[in-house]
Amino acid sequence: MNISQIYIAATIVVLLVVALLVFFVRKNRQASRLTPLAGLAFGFVLAGLFFSDNRFIGYGLMGVGLVLAIIDMFTRSKSP
Secondary structure, eight states: OOHHHHHHHHHHHHHHHHHHHHHHHTSSSOOOOOOHHHHHHHHHHHHHHHTTTSHHHHHHHHHHHHHHHHHHHHHHHHOO
């Protein structure tokens, strides 16, 4: 197992832990649906993980996903 595979495995474990924490914290709140922009951001991040062999493409896709997620957070916080 090389170092990039260890980073990918660690990232997946961290994402699973965050998802479990969000699930347990938001148990009593009304469920909010995933927006199309957030889904697109998640897809870009996953594509960046899958294309991690080529660092330029992998990091670029992850960066696009991060920017889209931040835009989605701002638009959701501004809406009533």
